[in-house]
Amino acid sequence: xxxxxxxPGIKKVKTAVxxxxxxxxxxxxxxxxDKEDDAGKEANRxxxxxxxxxxxxxxxxxxxxPAHVGARVVPALNTAPARAAVDHYALMLSTxxxxxxxxxxxxxxxxxxxxxxxxxxQLARGPPVTRMPSMVTLTPMYxxxxxxxxxxxxxxxxxDNVST
Numbered sequence: 001x002x003x004x005x006x007x008p009g010i011k012k013v014k015t016a017v018x019x020x021x022x023x024x025x026x027x028x029x030x031x032x033x034d035k036e037d038d039a040g041k042e043a044n045r046x047x048x049x050x051x052x053x054x055x056x057x058x059x060x061x062x063x064x065x066p067a068h069v070g071a072r073v074v075p076a077l078n079t080a081p082a083r084a085a086v087d088h089y090a091l092m093l094s095t096x097x098x099x100x101x102x103x104x105x106x107x108x109x110x111x112x113x114x115x116x117x118x119x120x121x122q123l124a125r126g127p128p129v130t131r132m133p134s135m136v137t138l139t140p141m142y143x144x145x146x147x148x149x150x151x152x153x154x155x156x157x158x159x160d161n162v163s164t
Contacts (some may be wrong), residue, residue, distance in 0.1 A: 010069060013086070013089070014063045017058065018060060025051050029047040030044065037121065
């Protein structure tokens with residue numbers, strides 16, 4: 001009885017999950033011929049592999065079996081963590097803006113420019129992390145007073161200004 005009552009909701013979730021996985025493999029993890037370098041193609045291949053493995057682990061076809069739904073799915077949905085996950089997923093699927101795309105045109109343009117910069121072949125690759133300069137900022141704690149006079153701020157240490 002519980003499996004029959006849950007069936008419409010489960011079918012809806014199954015359809016939505018399959019659509020999300022298809023979107024990832026069909027749109028996001030698709031090689032863009034001449035615009036994709038070898039690293040991008042490898043990342044897409046790995047993403048398609050992860051999505052395929054996720055689809056195997058989810059065993060969405062088992063959701064068509066009322067015995068499986070009654071024995072496994074319904075009892076699992078009665079737990080608090082599962083209920084929270086389902087509620088979050090339902091909210092994500094029902095919102096008018098599931099990708100959390102900014103409403104402001106300017107914010108969308110800035111975000112689009114930032115994301116497209118990852119695939120821009122004209123931008124030089126950064127150095128490996130081991131060769132990147134480290135940056136440290138000292139932040140005063142509580143009411144610790146930190147005062148520097150103008151002469152201290154103009155000093156250079158190893159050729160760098162102390163204030164920068």
